[in-house]
Amino acid sequence: MRILLIEDDAEAAAYVAKGLRETGHVVDHSANGKEGLFLAAAESYDAMIIDRMLPGIDGLTIIQTIRGAGNHTPVLVLSALGKVDDRVKGLRAGGDDYLVKPFAFAELLARLDALARRGTRSSQAETRLQVADLEMDLLARKVWRAEVDIDLQPREFSLLEYLMRHAGQVVTRTMLLENVWDYHFDPQTNLIDVHISRLRQKIDKGHDEPLIHTVRGAGYRLGGSR
C-alpha cells in the first residue's frame, strides 16, 4: 500500500515509517501540516496516518479539507488526546479510526489494514459472509460450518461477524472491544481472550482446520491456515 504519514515528532515518525516499510508498504512522510495537506491533495494514497496536533495546520483541519474536496482516502488519526469526546471529535472531522498514543505498532498495522480494505470493499450491503467452509447469514442471523448449524449467543454472533468481515486480517483485542462491545477502556484482563476461546470451542471444535488463529503480540486472525 502507498501510505501518507503526517507526523511532526521525528522519532515517532521514523518508528512508524520503518515498521510500515518493513511490512512492505511505501511511505511518504511529512513533518508539518502545510506540506502534508499539499501531499494529501496532490498525490493518491491507499491510506493516510495523520497526527492530530501538528505545526502549521492541525490534523483535523487537514482531514476536513481533503474530505471537503471529495477525497475519501481512509484516514487513521493519531492523538495524545484519549478522552471519548476527543475521539468523537476526530471521527466527526472525517477520520475513519482513532488511535491514542502511545500505541503498539501491531495495533497501528492492524487498524490500517482494516481501514484500507474497508475502502476497497463494495459498498453494497452484504447479507451473507463466508470464510472457508464457515458461513453466516446476516438476515436470518444463522451460522453454520460444513453444513452443520452452530448456535451462537447474540454477542458471539457480533464477534464472529466482525472477525468474518475482517477475514484474513489481524484484529487486535482493542479493536474487538471497541467495535463489538463499544467499550473504550482497557479492562486490564484477558477478557477478550476468554470470549475468543469460547467462540473457538463452537467454531473450530471437531474440525481439522482451525479458523481462528492467535497472532502473537497482536491479536487474532480468522481464515484458513496460511
Next chain:
Amino acid sequence: MRGIALADHARLLRSTAFRLAVTYLAFFSATALLLLGAVYWTSTTFIDKQIRETINTEITGLADRYRQQGVGGLLQVISERSALDRDRKSLYLLTDSLYRPITGNLVGWPEATADAQGWLSFTVQTQTPAGVGLFDATGRVFRLPGDYNLLVGRSLRDADQVKSALRQAIGFGMALTVLLGLIGGVLTSRMLLDRVEAITRTMRGIMGGDIGRRVPNRGSGDEFDQLAQGINAALDQIERLLESMRTVTDNVAHDLRTPLQRLRSRIDVALLGEADADDYRRALEETMADADRLLATFNALLTIAQAEAGDRANRLAPLELLPLARDLVELYEPLAEEKGVRLRLAPASHAGKVMGDRHLLSQALANLVDNAVKYTPEGGAVTVTVDDGHCLAVADTGPGIPAEARERVLEPFVRLDATRSTSGNGLGLSLVQAVARLHGARLELAGNDPGLVVRLWFPKEQAGGSARSSS
C-alpha cells in the same frame, strides 16, 4: 476620618443602587406632583364656578326686584345688603348710563373692561383687622332697562386664602415626598451596597489565596442569600477541583515513580553485564510489559482526573442502568466462569434512568466486577443488582473488607494491599469513587456475610430534570 467619609459618600453616589433610588424618586415625585396638581386645579375651578353661580343668582334676584318695584326697590335692597356685609365680600354698584354711581359699596366703576358675557376682574380696597388691603374681585355687569348699569361682584379674599392654603399643603407634601424618598433611597442603596461589599470582600480574599473563605449567608433566603449560596457552591466546587488536582499530582508521583524506578533498574541491570541476544530480548520484553503497566496506571489516573474535573451538565445524559449492567455482566461472564465463579445479573423489579456518562460508568462497573471476580474464591458468586433504577450494586462472596477499614479504602492513597490489591494498579476504587462523585452518587461499602457489597446510590432526581437545582 473625613477623607474616608467623603470616599464613602462618593462610592454611595456612584452605586447602582443609589442611582436606581434616585431614578425611582424622580418618577415617584413627578407622579405625586401630577396628582396634587390635578387636585389643585379641580378645587380652584370648583371655587371659581361657585362664585360665578352666586353672582348670577344675585343678579337674577336683583333684576326681578327692579322689574317689580323699580329703581326704589332696587336701591333699598342694595343698600341693605351693602350695610349688612361689613367685610365687603359681596360687592354692588348701581350707576346711571354714564357709570356715575347711584348706590352700592363700591366707590367707583372699575377701570377693567368686561368680556362678552359681562364678566370682569378688578381690585377692591377692604378694611381688615391688619389694615387696608387690596383684594382681587370678580364681578358681572348687568344692564337694567332704563339705562342703569348694575355691577354685582364678590371679593376673592376667601377663595384666594383657600387656594394659597392648598398650594402650601401641596408644596409641603412634595417636599416631604422628596425628602423621604431620598432618605429611603440612601438607606436602601447602603443596605444593598453592604451585601455586595461582603461578596466583593470574600472574592478579594480568595484572589489573595484564601480559598477557604465564603460569602456570609444571612439565612433570610432573599436574592442576596441565593447569590451567596450560588457563589459558595461554585467556590466549593473550585476548592474540590484544586484538592483533587493536588491528589492527582500526589498520586502520579506515588504511582508512577515506583514502577519507573523498577523499569530503570531492569535496563540498568541488562546493560551491566555481558549478555547474549536472548538475554537482551528477554529484558526488552520485560521492559515493554513494565511500560504497558505504567501506561495503564497513567490512563487510570487520567480517567480519575477527568471524572473529577467533571462539568456535569455537559457530560451526563439520561441513561438506563439495567442494559449497562447487563452488557458488562455479559462481558465478564466467561472470565468468571473460567475462574469457577458464578457471575449473574439479579432480575430487576423496575428499571429507571439516571443522569450518567456511559463510558465512565461502564468503566467503574468494570472495575467493581473485575475486583469482585478476582477476589471471590472458586465456587463463589458475584451478583450485580440494579435496584429501583437508581442503585447499582456488586456483591461478592470473597474475603470482604473489615468494617473498620471500609471507610479508609475510599480515601485517596490508602490501599489494603495485603487483601485487595494482589494485582493491578490498585486505582480501581479511586476511579469508582471519582465516577460516583461526578454522578452525584453515593458510594457505599458493606458486608455481604461473607464478602463485600459495593453500592452506588444515584440521586433520585428524574433524569432530564434540573439535576442541579435540588442539590
